[in-house]
Amino acid sequence: MSLLTVGSVAFDAIETPFGKTDKIIGGAGTYIALSASFFEKDQKIVSVVGEDFPQEMIDLIASKGVDTTGLQIKKGEKTFFWSGRYHNDMNSRDTLVTELNVLGTFDPVIPDSYQGVDYLLLGNLSPQVQRQVIERLHERPKLIAMDTMNFWMDIAMDDLKQTLALVDVLIINDEEARQLSNEYSLVKASKVIRAMGPKYLIIKKGEHGALLFHEDKVFFAPALPLEDVFDPTGAGDTFAGGFMGYIASTDDSSFENMKRAIIAGSALASYCVEKFGTEQLQNISREDVDKRIEKFVQLANFDMLQTI
């Protein structure tokens, strides 16, 4: 089935305790598309870059089966740029530079050829842009998932709530879930947030794994314990991309299949953090992903005896 991703395609510059990069390719849309491509071969992207964005990277994304018709290239303008520095524990970071550039006036135009897409993943963008995408699709996709962040809760909560009412799956981290719900307990937070619209809520807890809430059911996926986390940038988007790529390629939105999709997303995220930026997503093969998924099976699998 086809998957449409709307998300930033951007430049990042990253500092971690292990080193720093020059401007490298980043953006939620990039991580999502690369990650989803391990499962779903029929992808489309809506995004915007400046004329400074390298054609080789667009070609790379296209080579993974991603239709880039909807990737606008703005003449005379510059690509979105973010720069950040991670602290020693890798769990917190300072933003050094944010240059919105082309993203500041992003109008998400949907090419006619994208109409009828089966699955939709809205990467972290303004809730208004996310809503425009939903409204501009003539038919509602089978499943709509979205990411967001505390920034939008701070400055555009009403807008965010309007968009949340339209989606099926919300994918956010624990801190964002607490801010959105005003509840510390993630169980309580999940009820408040699901009352806002999304029937499914995925709460990412970084090195502590991820939770999926739906009706009275909850599923927990561990994160793979790693010797080193080299660069966490894009891990959340990689997770979301792997999740939706798996859902779209299996065309199955059941709770049981969402569990598998979360493991698939977690496996890809565990690769992502091993090198800077998208490097590992460009290096690894589908076979590598399957091997990593098997590690998750070993990590989480247990078989209770019925009687002792």
Added chain:
Amino acid sequence: MSLLTVGSVAFDAIETPFGKTDKIIGGAGTYIALSASFFEKDQKIVSVVGEDFPQEMIDLIASKGVDTTGLQIKKGEKTFFWSGRYHNDMNSRDTLVTELNVLGTFDPVIPDSYQGVDYLLLGNLSPQVQRQVIERLHERPKLIAMDTMNFWMDIAMDDLKQTLALVDVLIINDEEARQLSNEYSLVKASKVIRAMGPKYLIIKKGEHGALLFHEDKVFFAPALPLEDVFDPTGAGDTFAGGFMGYIASTDDSSFENMKRAIIAGSALASYCVEKFGTEQLQNISREDVDKRIEKFVQLANFDMLQTI
């Protein structure tokens, strides 16, 4: 099989955002014995209390199948007392009062009737006392597990290392693992710590679950997401007690069975935090425990398709 626990039997006074208690019954040995009793019916305890300790509580512990011959009652002395206040997030606490009392001169005498015990769990006590217990058993138990804490790393690291060299399983939390190994990554920490002696390392991460390391294998057990954590006191000891009670009752120290034992310990810990002190451990039935274990199966269980 029989299980010997060595650990404090004490008074606690606890303050949490939900309320506060007067002096209630606590201590690692108490939590461990009550928790293990859901699985293992042949338990023994070595500990010490003052004459202020209520006979009803000793009777309660004995009624769970725990031989209290080794529980010394010191005439004219007072029981160990700890008082603490939890912060709003429940993840950190201040110690308000620590009165060692009888624990300050604790000499862990092993009754003759305890010799030949099958399994040994050393609750958090001075590493010297823990080592004395091992040395005073004429036959080495099939499996020796121990707990410890940062306090002993601060003031008695050499002693601690001598004791660690004698045990099979170390059960500590993530902060303690980092301090003991001087490594932030828990994967690296687990290697450093297992080189000190314990072939098995369990790292408790509180609301984020627990990890079991052995050789090149790792298992992750989630914590049950709860609406409220009412009082975390004793959750770690309850976990350890459930773990060793399960191991002893099944007489199986294989990695696969340790996974089950960790789930059993996690289930009991998830009950423990629902009320103050040992209240829930006194309230619940074995049937309740089995139901809670089933919740963990639902929480963690997934079945990857071989091909998609």
